[in-house]
Amino acid sequence: MPRYDANDDSVVLIVGSGAGGGTLANELCRKGLKVVLLEAGQRQSPATFRNEEWFAFNQLAWLDKRTTSGTWRIAKDFPNLPAWICKTVGGTTVHWAGASLRLQEHEFQARTHYSGITGANLIDWPLTLAELEPYYAKAENKMGVTRTNDIPGLPGNNNFKVMYNGAIRAGYKTVHTGRMAINSRPRDGRSACWQLGFCFQGCKSGAKWSTLYTEIPAAEATGKLDLRTESMALQIQHDDRGRATGVLYADKDGNHQFQKSRIVCVAANSIETPRLLLNSHSTMFPHGLANSSGQVGRNYMRHTTGSVFGVFKQPVHMYRGTVMAGIIQDEARYDPSRGFAGGFELETISLGLPFAAAFLNPGAWGEDYTNLLEGYPNMAGMWIVGEDLPQETNAVTLHPSEKDQYGLPIPNVHYDDHPNDLAMRTYAFKRGAAVYDAVGATRTVEVPPYPSTHNLGTCRQSAKASDGVCNKWGQTHDVKNLFISDGSQFSSSAAENPTLTIVSLAIRQADYIADQCSKREL
């Protein structure tokens, strides 16, 4: 592995090795560019993962302190854990479940379709589905998404059998084992899914795509990648022309280092990405880097979520096999007659007993709750993921007084549920319960949102510089050689799980960067 000189200003510096950053690094290395990849976390591997929920959480999750505010229930249930994301090589692709769906055409035009909703700060993406389609195809091939590229779907587990039968009886039509970045057959040097059921804890069989053991080793094999683990980016610096010059970071031992670079790409997930930009304020950029619009950190989206669990007379053993084992897609359509803009997907979910106890009703105790938990073997579960609307006041901001271990202000995440989100959640809870009732549930429970696994929109793409932070390539409007390379770019959240889109955008961004470099535009 090369170690580029701190003064080598020909490198591309990427912050974060997850879905966005890990993919971008590989794509750029394969085009022959020199890449320094800074990752705050340590490097694990399938060998060091463990099938234990709390152990894995402590091993992999981002646990640096954050605060919350707003009307969302997270602020009450998990005041210091707004998001469930990773600090490790591979980022949150280590924890993710693998659901890989394309956004729908109308979802790229949120303003056009949903306009006139009070309190929503809607814009259209500066990008269309047609423009992204070739990159979706590349991403699906790279990630080995089932039901694409002639890859068969995964076999459905017990949790899916309950969902399928209930869904059909409740009148749904599009119900199957999903499009998953999990091998149903051996592919790309990785095995087929063993149906372990610990997708959220790091896949020990390697069947599930993660940048940790796909993109990053591929980038290393080019000889172009300089991956620096346990290296926390603290500040992006710039020259007096307003061009980024490199990144100040804290290394393993806490020493400050400065790495020069030609281009800086930030893929630190939607809380740390705006935080890094805000913490990079200077005399020239008093409100933070690339923030002339004031939109850095704003329009934070986390999807309208919630879960429905059903308890049955007979065993289900939902924890056996893939966590997201199937999907109902009928409600993802555009249909304002339901009383809300946007749609939602219903996807199976399972939790092991340790997490079930923690999440089924956060804070609950006593006999009623233990009665519910005693139904654990007979439980089936599904997760709602729906489009939430951007609101300018839903924002990641710097805490006025609290600092982290590096002496930098910690982030506060503010989120108020929009009436549209509440209407969708109420409706989706009812539909989910109807699915389980149709196959004889003795009890259904509505489970409030988990800490956010999907974090989006805080440095969004916009056609006009005043509406957002970056253009349709992820290049910031204000600083030409500064790119946003993760889910922060999303102009709207759409109903689909975001990672396939993050990866597609990263592949597309790599093409653009390479092209601009060859034309000496960057």
Added chain:
Amino acid sequence: MRRREFLKAGALVVAGTAAAASGVATIADAAAGKPELTTLRPHQGETLLAMTRRIFPHKQLDDAPYWNVVRDIDTAAKSDSSVAKLIAEGIESLDAQGRRFIELAEKEQTIALKRIETTAFFQKVRSIELQTLYSDPSVWKVLGYQGPAYKYGGYIHRGFDDLAWLPNPPESASPKPA
């Protein structure tokens, strides 16, 4: 079950039946899971046992997994004096409501806990219990969770799709395994 307790240098040592004393615990011996406490006093241990039984009451479980929770509270108190203080003061105030907490009937204990459920003391005990109790393989066995699957090769050959009380979905929705 007769239990005799000796206090030794702040540590609680239990001498139960001859079997337990000789290290051969029997299932009938409810004191078998009782830990040696390093920081908590015996009364605090007993109170926490009763409290943790009321917070997540599972009739099928004996005291052993709840004692494991008390052990973890003890460890937390040992490594952080502010936790020790929180626990000590919490128990004192629980006991200061007329009778001592452990002397109350189960129903009354639940009512007493309801009154303090928003306190830092209650939250601390609940959160340690939540993690310890439901991560305990002996509890998994009773509640029907099979735990780590990797060493057994996952569930691909161990019943991931063995549910038989509903029809199988068609292959278009759910293809056969490889």
